Structure formats: C-alpha cells, structure tokens
Amino acid sequence: MIVETSFLQPWFIYLSFQAVHSPLQVPEAYVQLNHHIIDARRRLYAGMVSCMDEAIGGIVETLKQQSEWENTLLIFTSDNGANPKAGGSNWPLRGNKGSVWEGGIRAVGFVNSFFFDKNRRGSVTNELIHVTDWFPTLINVADGNLKGTQYLDGHDQWTTIRYGIPSTRTEILHGIETVDKSSNRAVFESIFNTSRTASLRVGIWKILTGLQGSSSRRNKSSLLANVRLFDIKNDPQERTDIAPKFPYIVTNMLQRLERYQRRMVSCHNPEIDPLANPKYHNGFWQPWQ
Template identity: 40%
Template sequence: MMTLSLRLLFAVWLTAVSGRDIRNKQPNIVVVLADDYGFNDIGYHGSQIFTPNLDQLASDGVKLENYYVQPICSPTRSQLMSGRYQIHTGLQHGLINSGQPSALPLDNPTMADKMKEAGYATHMVGKWHLGYFKAEYMPFYRGFDTYYGYLTACENYTSHKRLYPHDGVAYLDLRDNNGPIYNESGHYSTHLFTEKAIHVVQAHDTSKPLFLYLAYQSVHAPLQVPGEYEKKYSHIQDEKRRTYAGMVSAMDEGMGNLTKALKEKGLWDNTILVFSTDNGGETYSGGNNFPLRGRKFTLWEGGLHGVGFVTGGRLPVKGLVNNELIHVSDWFPTLVGLAQGSLNGTKPLDGFDMWDTISRGTPSERTVLLHNIDPLFAKRGVPLYNDTFDTSVRAAVRVGDMKLITGDPGKGIWIPPPGESLDFHIEDDRQKSPEKNVWLFNITADPNEHHDLSDQMPDVVLSLLGYLEQFNETSVPPNWPHFDWRSSPARHGGVYGPWM
C-alpha cells in the first residue's frame, strides 16, 4: 500500500506534469469586442452602471489601463484583425460606409486566417464592418469556419434591419454562412449573439483548440433594451443614459453566461479571454468617458483610450493592473504567438507581441504609437513649419509619455455623466483659437489632457512631428471610393450583402 509520503510525492509530480501539459497545449482564445463602450461605463472605473460579471472577469485577470484603440469602428476592427495601422491598409479615413466598395485588403491575412493555419476551429459572431462588397471579403472567406451576424452598423436590435442611407428604407442585415436569417425578428441582438456564441462553445470539438471572436453590437446606438434592464436604472434621470446603462447590463449578463458555458464545457482552464472596446463612448448616445477628454470620433483620450482586460483560466496571473502601453494592433502578434501560430505571409506588422508584458509584467516593447494620420479630413489652420509634417492635417502620435495632436482633433471638452457637474471651467481650444492646430500633452502626468505644453516645449513638438513625417512616408493613399448605387439591398432581395 502506498504510504502518505509517497501519495503526496505522486500528487506533486502529477500536478507538475499536468501543469507542463497545459502550458504546452494551445490555449482556447476568445476575443470579445464591445461597440462604443465608454471608459466611464465599466464598474471598476467607478461607473454608476453595474457590471458585476465584467468586473469579476477583470479582477480575475489583468486590467489594461494604458490601452488604446481607434476613435471609430472599422479602423479598430481592421487593426485587431490585421495587426497593421490603418495608414498601411488604406482605412485611415472614417469608417466603411454602406455602399462603399471598400474593405480590409485581401493581402492582409486576418487573425482568423492565422488561427486556422495553427489548427484552430475558428468562429465569429456579431458585427463585421470590414467590408462586404465582394463575396471574398465576407468573414467566412477570411479565416472563419462559421459566421453569424451583421455586416454593417447601426442595426435595429430586434428587427435586425438598418436604414440604407440613400433611400431611407430599412433592410435586413443578419446572415450566417448560408445566407440571410429571416426568423429572428424580436430577438434582442445582445441575447441573440450571446446565445450563438454559447452554441459555438457547446458544439465545439475539443480535439481542436477554439478561436471565438464575439463582436457585440452593444452598446452602439440605436438605444434599445428590454425594459427589465432599464428598470434597474430608474434613478438615472437622463433618458439616453438610462437606456444605455440597461444596454450595458444586458451585455454584462451575456459575458457572465458565456463564461459559464466555457466552464461547463470544460474549456475555461485552458482559455485566454480578451475584452476590448472598439472606441470611446459616444456621449451623444448615452456613453461616457469621464474623466477623459473628448468622445468617440475624436483624437482626445476619450476617443481612443479604451476599456480592456485579459482573463481566463490559462492566464498565469490574476488581480493585476497593467500600465504598460498596449494597442489594439498588438493583439494580432500576441494571440497568434500564444496559439503557436506563424506570422509568415503577413506584411510588416505594426503590432508587438505583448504576452510577456501582460502575463509577466515585463516592460512593453511599444514606445511609439501612431493614433492616425488622416489626409482627407478637413484641414485646420496653416502649417507651422515648412520642412516637416503638415500641422494642418489631422493626426496624433504618442512617443513615450508625450502625445502630439495636429489638425482638427474634434470637440475637446470634458463631459461628466448626466447629473454630475464639473469642478472646473470647460473651454474648447478649437473655439478659443480657431486656427490652432497643435497640442502637446504629457499623458503620464496629465492623462486627462488639461495642460497643453506645445508652446512651452517646441523642441518636443518638432521631434514628434518628425515621427509623424516618418509614418506619413510609409502610408498608402486612403481607400475612400464613391458610393456605388448597385449596393442597394433593394436590388438584392431586401438584404445587405455583396453586390460586385
């Protein structure tokens, strides 16, 4: 009979072997992207909105507090999927509109392509918004085994229709690999997408690792939510904020249900889950980024300093706050590397592998971050210098602690949650000085952008303009095609889909 000492020794050996096995095993990878989710809209940032599931997931993992996305939808999604700045894919201006023959170029392998190469089962549920004018740009031709969701944006949450901007008629925008889905009217999209993601988990063949990309429509406008979620916030007087808060709660519930499904399937202990917003909150539609300056669409921190965290049973650390500089383009090399995949065949990446930074706290390799250069955005003022980057062009770059903004960054004010007041005076620099087109901030010392240093530190301004000039030399022209009348869903059975 085995003695107690031998049993203990065997248990220690078995634990060590099992630990090595799981460390050498490809992890399941789940990426969840919220839409228009504001910095001040998650519980652990002090929000008035309850997010118990998201808070717990983040507390069990690593909160990313120096994490950046793009100030608008398609560019963030393109960088997540490709690992490349939008200046290198032609998506640096605006977003991909319905009727535009534009998309993430096919010569950029997607994260799903790389996961599939590495032997993963790959699934997407939710909002694509990376182009669909030809069939080859659809998600199931870009690395995903299955797809269920929306191709565009701004859909009604229950009818799954959206207005076509050129005729004002609402058409269906819900499909899977087999075509349009007609029988889900009345099914709230947050619930629908959660249920579809849970079905993917339940049906998963565990002989393969799982890659699941869940891109919620939540909490983008239109502001719609079942009444029971909104009732929780009857104390919020502002109607938009109250509905928005209910929408956040519905998404938070979905995250709890998805996590439960992963655990019930036995996948959680070998899963890494990444949660991110796609841009800052839209303050005109209930979202909030306070104390950050600005909103969605702007180059202020409120537009692009995002909510993000990493969690899951495979994460070797928990309960940490990470303040290293991380960008949405970093997920591509980080997660492909974690999947033991190959980066062969990709164009030069702008992202960095951040796994050691996230899991071990090592310093970030990223010291420079290009927020964007948009030559098609309306210019502001006149160039300050003749021999470097044109300061009238809308752009922003971060180098170390310092952030430079040029051109027109968008409305630069601080917007507290409805019902709360500011303890300082609001003044938009653009209105005070209509020709002003340069701002400089030490984001580490001044994360909320109160103190413009551009007049005090002209040498730093020139240095960062040099970085913008170098980036500009590597950029490709913006892909901003004219509207194509052939795209009308009226010509394609009343459904959004490929037209060329």
C-alpha cells in the first residue's frame, strides 16, 4: 500500500502480489540466487521472495526518480501465517496458515516514511493491530474524515505507528466457526459452545476453543477439554495452557465470544468464477470482473 501526499489531493495505490503463495513458481534466475538452500520447496519459496523484493524495489526506485519518495508512505504487510507444505515457515510459532494458532494469524510488516522522527526509525512495535485498522488509519494520514461512515471495527493506529503510543485496540476476534456443532458443553453450556472452533485475544490473554491440533497438548480436564488459555505476551509459542489456573479469565472471554457470536451475520461465499483462470489473461492472475 502506498499513500502519496505531495499533490493537492493524496493518492493511494494498493498492490496485491500473488507471491509469495502456492503454486511455487518463479523464473530459474531467482532460484539460482538461493542455490545454497538445500530444500527444493524452500529454495523456490525464497526465489519468489527475491522476485517480489525486486519488484517492490522497482516501485521505490521509480518514486525516487520522480522525486516523490520523500513524500510517500509505504506500507508492506502480509495477511496470514505461512504454509510449511508450500515452503513457508512460522518457526518458532505454533500452527500454520488456516489455523488460529499464532503461526497462522500473526502477520509481519513494516512502514517506511520520512514522516517519522529519527528516533522512531528502525523501531519495532508489538501493539495489537488488526487488518480492519488500516482504513481509518489511512483516512487520517490523508487528512480525510469518517463522517457519514457506519460504525467501524477498525481503530486509527497512526499515533501508535508514528509515535509509539500504546494502541487503543485491546482485543482481536480471530474467528468463530460458522457451522454450529452439538456436543457436551460441560460447565460452560450456559456461556458458549466450546466445541466450536473459536479464538479471541484480550490484552495478554488468548483463548482457543474446539478440538484443534494434537491431543497430546490438549487440556486433560474433561471440563476444559475444548478450552485453552495462553498468556501470549510471555508465551507467544503457546506451549503452556493455563486455563485451569484462571477460570474467571476463561469465563469472561467465553462471554465475549458469545457476545460476538450473537452479532454474527451469514457469510456470503460466491461461486467459483472460471473467468478468473489465468489462461484467459495471458497466463497472469489479474482482476477479471
């Protein structure tokens, strides 16, 4: 994403790379750049990263040639964790793309701009930021307003990014399974059906429900068989389930999940459109509608 503010009216470019994503395909020259990587899938994956990096570098170079780079805000971000079966790695985090473990939901990114003070350049933030936050944040950067906009889930994160001020976001709903299941809800029957796959982060706490991952790490208590609680700040690898120690935290977070569930609306999944096939677009993935 790029926001440009040097003109009378700001302009915005959103560039969504197909890389890095399966299928693992890249010109041989980029594979050779990473010939030292033994694993074939990992080598292809790295080649795709090199190719994407070169493309982004071309954009930056063009902005510099047009004397616009110093007026540009560049945001680079991923959307989910990696798929190890396609050459990715989330180590040392647990879980893969498609899961609600940290390895599946944590996304990395960076923001580059001459707007930042020198003491903020190169800094790192671990504040909670969600994809829905980009819209109000960029509207603020572009001196726009949200008058007339319906209620937003997103938070304006510009002061957090620019000045390191703590984020106003305190929680993130990672997801709630849309298909209900019938099963024993144990002691939480009156709160939330814990057989449903769901996850919520509130402050340092993260709760997961449903039968996820290896049973060897599952809570052995029959009352908490489908519930896990983690202190993500001190245990980002989600190794120690502390649900039995903090039943009041579990109860409060399940109540929050139930509140979100009551506000859920049906998900619209459109039919697959064969016109999107790259064979109709000179072999490229591109907008087709």
